[in-house]
Amino acid sequence: xxxxxxxxxxxxxxxxxxxxxxxxxxxxxxxxxxxxxxxxxxxxxxxxxxxxxxxxxxxxxxxxxxxxxxxxxxxxxxxxxxxxxxxxxxxxxxxxxxxxxxxxxxxxxxxxxxxxxxxxxxxxxxxxxxxxxxxxxxxxxxxxxxxxxxxxxxxxxxxxxxxxxxxxxxxxxxxxxxxxxxxxxxxxxxxxxxxxxxxxxxxxxxxxxxxxxxxxxxxxxxxxxxxxxxxxxxxxxxxxxxxxxxxxxxxxxxxxxxxxxxxxxxxxxxxxxxxxxxxxxxxxxxxx
Numbered sequence: 001x002x003x004x005x006x007x008x009x010x011x012x013x014x015x016x017x018x019x020x021x022x023x024x025x026x027x028x029x030x031x032x033x034x035x036x037x038x039x040x041x042x043x044x045x046x047x048x049x050x051x052x053x054x055x056x057x058x059x060x061x062x063x064x065x066x067x068x069x070x071x072x073x074x075x076x077x078x079x080x081x082x083x084x085x086x087x088x089x090x091x092x093x094x095x096x097x098x099x100x101x102x103x104x105x106x107x108x109x110x111x112x113x114x115x116x117x118x119x120x121x122x123x124x125x126x127x128x129x130x131x132x133x134x135x136x137x138x139x140x141x142x143x144x145x146x147x148x149x150x151x152x153x154x155x156x157x158x159x160x161x162x163x164x165x166x167x168x169x170x171x172x173x174x175x176x177x178x179x180x181x182x183x184x185x186x187x188x189x190x191x192x193x194x195x196x197x198x199x200x201x202x203x204x205x206x207x208x209x210x211x212x213x214x215x216x217x218x219x220x221x222x223x224x225x226x227x228x229x230x231x232x233x234x235x236x237x238x239x240x241x242x243x244x245x246x247x248x249x250x251x252x253x254x255x256x257x258x259x260x261x262x263x264x265x266x267x268x269x270x271x272x273x274x275x276x277x278x279x280x281x282x283x284x285x286x287x288x
Contacts, residue, residue, distance in 0.1 A: 016132050016139030017163035018109070020147055026221035027142045031105050038102060049075065052140075054105035057112055062120075063127035066112070067091055070131065074098050088127070092134040104135055109143035113150040125154035132160045172215050174207075174279035182206065185224075192228060195240030200224065204268050207275045211263040212248045215282045223247050241265060 021027050035052040042051055053073035057066065067087035071079035074094050082090065112124050132139055141147070141161060148164065151157045185200035198205055213220030226247035231239035244264040249257050263271050 016106075016141055016161050017165065018141040018143070018147060018151065018161045019165050020143060020145050021166060022144060026217060028107055029221065030217070031107060031140065031142055035105065049100055051100065051102045052105055053101060054107055056107040057109060059111050059115055061111055063123045066124075066127060066131075070104075074101065084127070088130050088134075091131065095134045096136060101137060103138045103140060106139060106141045107143075109141045110147050110150065113154075114146075121154070125157055128154075129156040129160060132157075172210060172213075172217055172220070173283070174210055174215075174275055193238040195238045198240055198244065198264075204271070207268070207271050208244070208263045211271055211275045211278060212244070212252075215278055219251065223251060226250055 019027055019030070031054060035050060035054060038051040039046075039048075044051060050073075053070075055066070055069045055073055061069075064084045064087060067084065068079050070091055071087065071094060074091075075098075076090060076094055079087075079090075112128065113121055116124060145166070151161050182201045185206075192200070194200060194205075200209070209220050209223065212223050223244070224247075227239055227244045230243040230246050234243070236243065241264045245262050248262060248264060252261070259265055263274070266274075
Protein backbone atom coordinates (compact mmCIF):
# COMPACT_ATOMS: atom_id res chain seq x y z
CA UNK A 1 0.00 0.00 0.00
CA UNK A 2 2.77 2.44 0.91
CA UNK A 3 4.54 1.76 -2.36
CA UNK A 4 1.37 2.43 -4.34
CA UNK A 5 0.60 5.56 -2.35
CA UNK A 6 4.02 7.18 -2.33
CA UNK A 7 5.24 6.05 -5.74
CA UNK A 8 2.00 6.72 -7.59
CA UNK A 9 2.59 9.05 -10.48
CA UNK A 10 -0.66 10.71 -9.45
CA UNK A 11 0.60 11.57 -5.96
CA UNK A 12 0.53 15.33 -6.50
CA UNK A 13 -1.83 15.72 -9.45
CA UNK A 14 -5.39 15.70 -8.11
CA UNK A 15 -5.83 12.06 -9.04
CA UNK A 16 -6.80 8.84 -7.35
CA UNK A 17 -6.16 5.16 -7.58
CA UNK A 18 -8.46 2.27 -6.80
CA UNK A 19 -7.61 -0.79 -4.73
CA UNK A 20 -10.11 -3.49 -5.63
CA UNK A 21 -10.76 -7.02 -4.44
CA UNK A 22 -13.36 -9.54 -3.40
CA UNK A 23 -15.25 -9.17 -0.14
CA UNK A 24 -13.08 -10.32 2.75
CA UNK A 25 -9.83 -9.93 0.83
CA UNK A 26 -8.54 -7.38 3.33
CA UNK A 27 -9.12 -4.04 1.59
CA UNK A 28 -10.43 -2.18 4.64
CA UNK A 29 -7.83 -3.80 6.88
CA UNK A 30 -5.12 -2.66 4.48
CA UNK A 31 -6.42 0.90 4.42
CA UNK A 32 -6.77 1.15 8.22
CA UNK A 33 -3.34 -0.37 8.75
CA UNK A 34 -1.81 2.11 6.32
CA UNK A 35 -3.51 5.04 8.06
CA UNK A 36 -2.10 3.84 11.38
CA UNK A 37 1.37 3.43 9.89
CA UNK A 38 1.28 6.99 8.53
CA UNK A 39 0.12 8.30 11.91
CA UNK A 40 3.00 6.56 13.71
CA UNK A 41 5.52 7.67 11.10
CA UNK A 42 4.43 11.28 11.57
CA UNK A 43 4.21 10.82 15.37
CA UNK A 44 0.61 11.96 15.53
CA UNK A 45 -1.46 11.00 18.54
CA UNK A 46 -5.00 9.58 18.19
CA UNK A 47 -6.34 12.99 19.23
CA UNK A 48 -4.62 14.76 16.32
CA UNK A 49 -6.10 15.00 12.80
CA UNK A 50 -5.61 11.90 10.70
CA UNK A 51 -2.98 12.09 7.95
CA UNK A 52 -5.35 9.97 5.86
CA UNK A 53 -9.01 10.83 6.55
CA UNK A 54 -11.20 7.84 5.67
CA UNK A 55 -14.85 8.06 4.68
CA UNK A 56 -16.94 4.89 4.43
CA UNK A 57 -19.90 4.95 2.07
CA UNK A 58 -23.13 3.02 2.58
CA UNK A 59 -25.99 2.08 0.30
CA UNK A 60 -27.87 5.14 1.58
CA UNK A 61 -25.10 7.63 0.78
CA UNK A 62 -26.18 10.47 -1.52
CA UNK A 63 -23.87 13.03 -3.16
CA UNK A 64 -24.79 15.52 -0.44
CA UNK A 65 -24.13 12.91 2.27
CA UNK A 66 -20.71 12.21 0.78
CA UNK A 67 -19.78 15.89 0.82
CA UNK A 68 -20.98 16.26 4.40
CA UNK A 69 -18.89 13.28 5.51
CA UNK A 70 -15.82 14.60 3.69
CA UNK A 71 -16.19 18.04 5.26
CA UNK A 72 -16.66 16.54 8.72
CA UNK A 73 -13.59 14.31 8.23
CA UNK A 74 -11.57 17.42 7.41
CA UNK A 75 -12.74 19.41 10.43
CA UNK A 76 -15.42 21.65 8.92
CA UNK A 77 -17.49 22.88 11.90
CA UNK A 78 -20.62 23.48 9.80
CA UNK A 79 -20.45 20.47 7.49
CA UNK A 80 -24.18 19.73 7.70
CA UNK A 81 -25.46 23.02 6.30
CA UNK A 82 -25.83 24.28 2.74
CA UNK A 83 -26.93 23.04 -0.66
CA UNK A 84 -24.93 20.45 -2.57
CA UNK A 85 -23.34 23.21 -4.65
CA UNK A 86 -22.41 25.16 -1.52
CA UNK A 87 -20.96 22.05 0.08
CA UNK A 88 -18.85 21.40 -3.01
CA UNK A 89 -17.46 24.94 -2.88
CA UNK A 90 -16.66 24.60 0.83
CA UNK A 91 -14.90 21.31 0.19
CA UNK A 92 -12.79 22.82 -2.59
CA UNK A 93 -11.55 25.55 -0.23
CA UNK A 94 -11.02 23.19 2.69
CA UNK A 95 -9.18 20.61 0.56
CA UNK A 96 -6.73 23.24 -0.65
CA UNK A 97 -6.11 24.50 2.89
CA UNK A 98 -5.71 21.13 4.66
CA UNK A 99 -1.93 20.78 4.43
CA UNK A 100 -1.63 18.18 7.20
CA UNK A 101 -3.54 15.52 5.23
CA UNK A 102 -1.40 13.35 2.96
CA UNK A 103 -4.33 11.76 1.18
CA UNK A 104 -7.94 10.67 1.41
CA UNK A 105 -9.54 7.23 1.68
CA UNK A 106 -12.93 6.34 0.19
CA UNK A 107 -13.98 2.93 1.47
CA UNK A 108 -16.84 0.82 0.04
CA UNK A 109 -16.93 2.99 -3.08
CA UNK A 110 -19.37 0.65 -4.84
CA UNK A 111 -22.12 2.02 -2.61
CA UNK A 112 -21.78 5.31 -4.48
CA UNK A 113 -23.31 3.63 -7.53
CA UNK A 114 -25.14 0.44 -6.55
CA UNK A 115 -28.90 0.87 -6.47
CA UNK A 116 -28.65 4.21 -8.24
CA UNK A 117 -29.63 4.89 -11.82
CA UNK A 118 -30.27 7.78 -14.17
CA UNK A 119 -29.83 11.23 -12.68
CA UNK A 120 -28.84 9.88 -9.25
CA UNK A 121 -25.88 7.99 -10.67
CA UNK A 122 -24.87 10.95 -12.84
CA UNK A 123 -25.02 13.25 -9.80
CA UNK A 124 -22.82 10.92 -7.76
CA UNK A 125 -20.28 10.61 -10.58
CA UNK A 126 -20.22 14.40 -10.92
CA UNK A 127 -19.63 14.83 -7.18
CA UNK A 128 -16.82 12.27 -7.17
CA UNK A 129 -15.21 14.02 -10.13
CA UNK A 130 -15.39 17.32 -8.23
CA UNK A 131 -13.89 15.76 -5.10
CA UNK A 132 -10.96 14.18 -6.94
CA UNK A 133 -10.30 17.32 -8.99
CA UNK A 134 -10.35 19.53 -5.90
CA UNK A 135 -8.17 17.34 -3.70
CA UNK A 136 -4.45 18.11 -4.10
CA UNK A 137 -3.31 14.77 -2.67
CA UNK A 138 -3.86 11.15 -3.76
CA UNK A 139 -7.24 9.56 -3.14
CA UNK A 140 -7.48 5.84 -2.41
CA UNK A 141 -10.79 4.30 -3.46
CA UNK A 142 -11.61 0.85 -2.09
CA UNK A 143 -14.27 -1.56 -3.27
CA UNK A 144 -15.08 -4.88 -4.93
CA UNK A 145 -14.19 -5.68 -8.52
CA UNK A 146 -17.55 -4.28 -9.69
CA UNK A 147 -16.19 -0.77 -9.05
CA UNK A 148 -14.23 -1.18 -12.30
CA UNK A 149 -17.43 -1.09 -14.36
CA UNK A 150 -18.87 1.81 -12.39
CA UNK A 151 -15.76 3.94 -12.87
CA UNK A 152 -15.44 3.12 -16.55
CA UNK A 153 -19.11 3.86 -17.17
CA UNK A 154 -19.11 7.29 -15.53
CA UNK A 155 -18.11 10.42 -17.40
CA UNK A 156 -14.79 11.85 -16.24
CA UNK A 157 -13.93 9.10 -13.75
CA UNK A 158 -11.87 6.63 -15.84
CA UNK A 159 -9.06 9.15 -16.27
CA UNK A 160 -9.27 10.22 -12.62
CA UNK A 161 -8.93 6.62 -11.43
CA UNK A 162 -6.68 5.43 -14.19
CA UNK A 163 -4.39 3.51 -11.85
CA UNK A 164 -6.02 0.45 -10.31
CA UNK A 165 -4.61 -2.42 -8.33
CA UNK A 166 -6.30 -5.70 -7.53
CA UNK A 167 -5.73 -7.01 -4.04
CA UNK A 168 -5.63 -10.66 -5.02
CA UNK A 169 -2.82 -9.79 -7.42
CA UNK A 170 -0.69 -7.97 -4.83
CA UNK A 171 2.35 -10.07 -4.05
CA UNK A 172 3.90 -10.10 -0.61
CA UNK A 173 7.65 -10.04 -0.28
CA UNK A 174 8.80 -12.56 2.31
CA UNK A 175 11.41 -10.22 3.78
CA UNK A 176 9.63 -6.85 3.70
CA UNK A 177 5.88 -6.76 3.12
CA UNK A 178 5.14 -9.73 5.35
CA UNK A 179 6.90 -8.15 8.30
CA UNK A 180 4.86 -4.97 7.74
CA UNK A 181 1.76 -7.16 7.96
CA UNK A 182 2.85 -8.29 11.43
CA UNK A 183 1.19 -5.28 13.09
CA UNK A 184 -2.17 -6.27 11.62
CA UNK A 185 -1.72 -9.85 12.77
CA UNK A 186 -0.63 -8.70 16.23
CA UNK A 187 -3.93 -6.86 16.56
CA UNK A 188 -5.76 -10.04 15.57
CA UNK A 189 -3.68 -12.01 18.08
CA UNK A 190 -4.99 -9.72 20.81
CA UNK A 191 -8.56 -10.97 20.28
CA UNK A 192 -7.86 -14.44 18.92
CA UNK A 193 -6.52 -17.25 21.10
CA UNK A 194 -4.05 -19.32 19.08
CA UNK A 195 -2.45 -22.59 20.09
CA UNK A 196 1.18 -22.45 21.29
CA UNK A 197 3.53 -21.98 18.36
CA UNK A 198 0.77 -20.66 16.10
CA UNK A 199 0.44 -17.03 17.16
CA UNK A 200 -0.34 -15.14 13.96
CA UNK A 201 2.44 -12.57 14.27
CA UNK A 202 5.23 -15.00 15.16
CA UNK A 203 8.06 -15.25 12.64
CA UNK A 204 7.46 -18.95 12.04
CA UNK A 205 3.72 -18.48 11.56
CA UNK A 206 4.33 -15.65 9.09
CA UNK A 207 6.30 -18.10 6.96
CA UNK A 208 3.54 -20.72 7.18
CA UNK A 209 0.92 -18.15 6.21
CA UNK A 210 3.06 -16.84 3.36
CA UNK A 211 3.46 -20.34 1.96
CA UNK A 212 -0.19 -21.22 2.52
CA UNK A 213 -1.34 -18.05 0.77
CA UNK A 214 1.17 -18.51 -2.06
CA UNK A 215 2.48 -14.98 -1.52
CA UNK A 216 -0.94 -13.37 -2.07
CA UNK A 217 -2.24 -10.93 0.53
CA UNK A 218 -5.86 -11.70 -0.31
CA UNK A 219 -5.37 -15.46 -0.01
CA UNK A 220 -3.48 -15.04 3.26
CA UNK A 221 -6.28 -12.99 4.82
CA UNK A 222 -8.91 -15.42 3.54
CA UNK A 223 -6.94 -18.33 4.99
CA UNK A 224 -6.82 -16.73 8.45
CA UNK A 225 -10.54 -15.96 8.32
CA UNK A 226 -11.35 -19.56 7.38
CA UNK A 227 -9.17 -20.92 10.16
CA UNK A 228 -10.90 -18.68 12.70
CA UNK A 229 -14.29 -19.83 11.42
CA UNK A 230 -13.19 -23.47 11.67
CA UNK A 231 -12.17 -22.97 15.28
CA UNK A 232 -15.42 -21.20 16.15
CA UNK A 233 -17.56 -23.89 14.50
CA UNK A 234 -15.68 -26.60 16.39
CA UNK A 235 -16.09 -24.71 19.66
CA UNK A 236 -12.33 -24.86 20.18
CA UNK A 237 -10.69 -22.93 23.00
CA UNK A 238 -7.91 -21.87 20.62
CA UNK A 239 -7.18 -21.87 16.90
CA UNK A 240 -4.45 -24.36 16.10
CA UNK A 241 -2.80 -26.31 13.30
CA UNK A 242 -5.82 -28.51 12.61
CA UNK A 243 -7.95 -25.42 11.89
CA UNK A 244 -5.30 -23.78 9.71
CA UNK A 245 -4.72 -27.04 7.84
CA UNK A 246 -8.45 -27.40 7.15
CA UNK A 247 -8.57 -23.80 5.92
CA UNK A 248 -5.57 -24.41 3.66
CA UNK A 249 -7.07 -27.58 2.18
CA UNK A 250 -10.23 -25.65 1.31
CA UNK A 251 -8.35 -23.18 -0.88
CA UNK A 252 -5.30 -25.12 -2.07
CA UNK A 253 -5.18 -26.63 -5.58
CA UNK A 254 -6.53 -30.18 -5.50
CA UNK A 255 -3.18 -31.70 -6.51
CA UNK A 256 -1.52 -30.16 -3.43
CA UNK A 257 -4.06 -31.27 -0.82
CA UNK A 258 -1.76 -33.70 0.91
CA UNK A 259 0.09 -33.67 4.22
CA UNK A 260 3.44 -33.40 2.46
CA UNK A 261 2.39 -29.98 1.09
CA UNK A 262 0.53 -28.69 4.17
CA UNK A 263 2.47 -25.63 5.46
CA UNK A 264 0.80 -25.94 8.87
CA UNK A 265 1.95 -29.50 9.54
CA UNK A 266 5.38 -29.48 7.88
CA UNK A 267 8.50 -28.93 10.03
CA UNK A 268 9.40 -25.26 10.23
CA UNK A 269 12.78 -25.84 8.55
CA UNK A 270 10.98 -27.27 5.53
CA UNK A 271 8.49 -24.39 5.54
CA UNK A 272 11.34 -21.87 5.70
CA UNK A 273 13.03 -23.44 2.69
CA UNK A 274 9.82 -23.69 0.65
CA UNK A 275 8.81 -20.11 1.51
CA UNK A 276 12.20 -18.83 0.36
CA UNK A 277 11.86 -20.77 -2.91
CA UNK A 278 8.36 -19.37 -3.46
CA UNK A 279 9.54 -15.83 -2.77
CA UNK A 280 12.41 -16.19 -5.24
CA UNK A 281 10.08 -17.59 -7.88
CA UNK A 282 7.50 -14.82 -7.46
CA UNK A 283 10.18 -12.13 -7.42
CA UNK A 284 11.63 -13.49 -10.65
CA UNK A 285 8.20 -13.60 -12.32
CA UNK A 286 7.49 -10.00 -11.28
CA UNK A 287 10.77 -8.85 -12.81
CA UNK A 288 10.23 -10.70 -16.07
